[in-house]
Amino acid sequence: xxxxxxxxxxxxxxxxxxxxxxxxQHLGHNAMYWYKQSAKKPLELMFVYSLEERVENNSVPxxxxxxxxxxxxxxxxxxxxxxxDSALYLCASSQDIGPTDTQYFGPGTRLTVL
Amino acid sequence: GNSVTQMEGPVTxxxxxxxxxxxxxxxxxxxxxxxxxxxxxxxLQLLLKATKADDxxxxxxxxxxxxxxxxxxxxxKGSVQVSDSAVYFCALSEANQAGTALIFGKGTTLSVSS
Numbered sequence: 001x002x003x004x005x006x007x008x009x010x011x012x013x014x015x016x017x018x019x020x021x022x023x024x025q026h027l028g029h030n031a032m033y034w035y036k037q038s039a040k041k042p043l044e045l046m047f048v049y050s051l052e053e054r055v056e057n058n059s060v061p062x063x064x065x066x067x068x069x070x071x072x073x074x075x076x077x078x079x080x081x082x083x084x085d086s087a088l089y090l091c092a093s094s095q096d097i098g099p100t101d102t103q104y105f106g107p108g109t110r111l112t113v114l
Numbered sequence: 115g116n117s118v119t120q121m122e123g124p125v126t127x128x129x130x131x132x133x134x135x136x137x138x139x140x141x142x143x144x145x146x147x148x149x150x151x152x153x154x155x156x157x158l159q160l161l162l163k164a165t166k167a168d169d170x171x172x173x174x175x176x177x178x179x180x181x182x183x184x185x186x187x188x189x190x191k192g193s194v195q196v197s198d199s200a201v202y203f204c205a206l207s208e209a210n211q212a213g214t215a216l217i218f219g220k221g222t223t224l225s226v227s228s
Contacts, residue, residue, distance in 0.1 A: 004157070006157075033216075040220070041220070042118075042217075042218045042219060042220050042221075043158075043203070043216075043218040045215055045216065045217075048215070056215065090157055090158065092158075099145065099146050099165075099207045099208050100146045100163075100165045100207070101207075102148070102160050102163060103160075103216055104160070105150075105157035105158040105159070106157050107155075107156050107157040108156075108157050
């Protein structure tokens with residue numbers, strides 16, 4: 001596989017469930033990102049990792065917990081979510097975290113919280 | 115803070131029409147500017163970018179010029195096709211103390227009919 005892949009593509013969960021989203025990049029990049037795309041709102045950056053270390057967390061609620069075990073994999077662990085957390089969650093990667101580095105996005109996971 | 119403003123959509127055009135999608139930004143420093151496209155059911159794909167003033171990004175017949183004096187990065191295409199129907203996002207990237215962040219506009223939906 002090439003590029004950035006995400007699994008699952010669709011996820012339905014109850015508010016008491018625990019689930020994880022997975023992202024994998026096959027581009028040899030050093031940086032990975034989680035974004036949230038809600039209807040009628042701009043994409044929101046959630047987390048940034050560079051060389052497996054978190055460098056940015058935009059005040060995301062603790063019910064979202066990221067994990068980056070190596071530079072190719074990124075997880076987003078979910079627990080006790082709320083219905084307003086329903087959204088498309090996009091993963092991205094870039095060579096580094098400089099301002100000219102292009103971010104490459106995966107297809108996203110469509111999450112529905114009941 | 116930094117921000118990106120895009121024209122409200124949806125934009126509806128006939129095939130072979132001229133397209134302009136306006137984008138203006140507010141930023142401190144010297145951001146890089148991007149246009150991303152999202153086709154139905156997919157993640158974001160980089161369409162083009164410009165990293166300094168007066169640069170012109172181009173790809174697949176689309177063009178945008180980085181205008182520092184008007185803080186704009188309008189997207190244009192001379193003759194649209196049905197396959198161009200998608201959501202287009204303008205974004206800026208600027209270095210900060212945490213590394214970098216992509217700040218997106220809300221997106222503009224383009225619908226092209228034959």
